Amino acid sequence: MAAEIQHIVFDIGKVLIHYDPHLPYARLIPDEAERQWFFDHVCTHAWNIEQDRGRRWEDAEALLIAEHPDRAEEIRHFRRYWHEMVPHAYDDSVALMLGLIEAGHDVTLLTNFAADTFVEARGRFPFLDRPRGVTVSGEVGLIKPDIAIYETHATSFGLDPQKSLFIDDALVNVEGARAAGWHAVHFTGAETLKRDLAGYGIRA
Incomplete structure (x- = not known):
């Protein structure tokens, strides 16, 4: 039986927006x-x-x-x-996230991002304001995969780690979430994510 997921947490870079220095x-x-x-x-x-x-x-x-x-x-x-x-968003991933929000799921963001560049990204990509909230590493002084940042996010937004699902493109960050007691999936594309969510009984 799939775990009950009440909270869905998205990474941003390479999940919702493209990043390539x-x-x-x-x-x-x-x-x-x-x-x-x-x-x-x-x-x-x-x-x-x-x-x-x-x-x-x-x-x-x-x-x-x-x-x-x-x-x-x-x-x-x-x-x-x-x-x-950061030239563009991934439209399919963004649509998936917005669909989850519109369906009533609790969605937040947890990202490794410099504080000032996140302000810039937020201005360019308004969908970043649609989830319930965001933990930005540069604002809290912690970075993934440190367990402390997952704990900070869970405390800040009232998440039960055992009922939280984290989505990240970096496997090390996925493993960090699991070490913090969360469920987590490795993002490789929107279609794969849909299947991963379905495995938890979540339609996307």
Whole structure:
């Protein structure tokens, strides 16, 4: 028998909106090998995730510019052209989420996102205001897959973890939710998500 799910929690990046830092940098650093070196050694995922944890962009840029002064402008471009990294929403996923809300399901959002870029995203993608609420990592100083952020979200929105279903494109974050006592599914596309929800008795 499927677990009773009363709360559905969506990630945002690569679930509801597209994110790819290579998009502006394909223009800014045209050479593919050099661009990959830049992401591997300068503006790395580990560097960027700290903005999701709450570090200010000014501090993040200063740190890297001190290490790579010859790359100063390319480093500043990361925030400057962030809007190009999120060019569009995934219409099928958004429609699925909105359909769940309209059907009466309790839907919230839990995202690793820098606080200021989330404000920008919210302005561009109004559907982000449709769920009951959102926990933004950069605002609470915690990031997935830390168990603490799932606990913070559950406390903030009155969720019973055992009756909560989390949806994320990153398997490590799915595993973090499960470690926090939630149900969770790995997002690979809207059609697969529909089948996953059906497995919990939820029509989408």
